[in-house]
Amino acid sequence: MSDTVIIIPARYASTRYPGKPLAQLVGASGTARSLLQRSILAGRKAVDLIGGGAALYVATDDDRIADHARAAGADVIMTSDSCRNGTERVAEAVRCAGIPADIVVNLQGDAPLTPPHFVGALIAAMRADPSMQVATPVLRCDEASVRNFIADRAAGRVGATTVVANLLGQALYFSKEVIPFTNGQGVVGGQVPVFHHVGLYAYRPAALQRYVGWRPGPLETLEGLEQLRFLEHGYPVQVIEVTAPGAKFWELNNPSDVPLIEGYLSQMGWD
Numbered sequence: 001m002s003d004t005v006i007i008i009p010a011r012y013a014s015t016r017y018p019g020k021p022l023a024q025l026v027g028a029s030g031t032a033r034s035l036l037q038r039s040i041l042a043g044r045k046a047v048d049l050i051g052g053g054a055a056l057y058v059a060t061d062d063d064r065i066a067d068h069a070r071a072a073g074a075d076v077i078m079t080s081d082s083c084r085n086g087t088e089r090v091a092e093a094v095r096c097a098g099i100p101a102d103i104v105v106n107l108q109g110d111a112p113l114t115p116p117h118f119v120g121a122l123i124a125a126m127r128a129d130p131s132m133q134v135a136t137p138v139l140r141c142d143e144a145s146v147r148n149f150i151a152d153r154a155a156g157r158v159g160a161t162t163v164v165a166n167l168l169g170q171a172l173y174f175s176k177e178v179i180p181f182t183n184g185q186g187v188v189g190g191q192v193p194v195f196h197h198v199g200l201y202a203y204r205p206a207a208l209q210r211y212v213g214w215r216p217g218p219l220e221t222l223e224g225l226e227q228l229r230f231l232e233h234g235y236p237v238q239v240i241e242v243t244a245p246g247a248k249f250w251e252l253n254n255p256s257d258v259p260l261i262e263g264y265l266s267q268m269g270w271d
Contacts, residue, residue: 002054003102003103003127004052004102004105006056006107007057007093008057008107008108009083009109010036010058010060010065011062012062020110021034025261026262026265029271035110036058036072039110040056040072042111042112042116043056043074049119055075057093057097058074059079059090060089086106087106087229091212102205103127104203105122106201106203108199108200111249111251113247113268115249121242122137122202133203133204133206134201134237135240136238137241138195138240138241140191145196146178148260149196150178160196162175162178164179164180164195170239171237174197178194197239198242
């Protein structure tokens with residue numbers, strides 16, 4: 001039995017993009033695969049990297065998604081439709097299926113470009129520090145990414161999430177706005193000071209149990225960011241800086257992200 005399980009939470013009724021897990025994305029050779037299929041592929045690559053028999057599941061409340069996941073060869077855990085976000089769905093999946101893993105990974109179902117070493121970095125950090133309860137990766141932006149973030153906000157689109165951390169590597173705040181303030185500059189002091197939060201988490205089971213026992217706070221509600229519930233209740237979230245030389249990372253948040261992600265798939269030669 002592995003100490004780690006990877007769960008992909010997926011729901012059909014997305015406010016910004018209904019049916020998003022089934023949206024088709026064309027790869028480098030012209031092959032179309034759904035967002036969910038690509039998320040499952042990303043999860044399998046992470047399982048191969050972690051080794052040790054780590055399990056992979058899709059957690060959903062929708063039969064259409066469940067059928068699609070099973071057709072892609074994934075194991076499915078059915079959850080209730082009362083889950084308000086991916087963390088709640090992952091927590092319910094762990095509880096309902098009686099999963100005994102010490103580390104639970106939430107691989108968001110809208111991030112098909114997630115490199116497997118991002119997951120590996122979280123697992124390594126959690127294994128190295130048994131006191132670490134929640135960890136999430138961050139990626140230093142390049143100037144092009146910052147421009148994309150700013151363009152989304154200028155167009156009124158809710159796009160990628162940015163994060164600022166303290167000197168201990170713990171998150172201070174996550175936002176859909178571009179933080180920190182840079183006065184319009186992409187590069188400050190020779191580097192880009194904006195970090196892209198990667199929609200990926202590793203938790204201890206005890207942290208998940210606490211999470212579902214808390215009410216959403218005002219900041220979580222305003223930003224629509226589930227991880228803020230930990231911060232609002234004084235629970236540290238460790239940020240793990242990762243790098244992806246030659247790779248591109250972007251989540252599928254809005255229909256307008258489809259051509260951008262397809263362009264990245266083409267650039268990286270991912271089918």
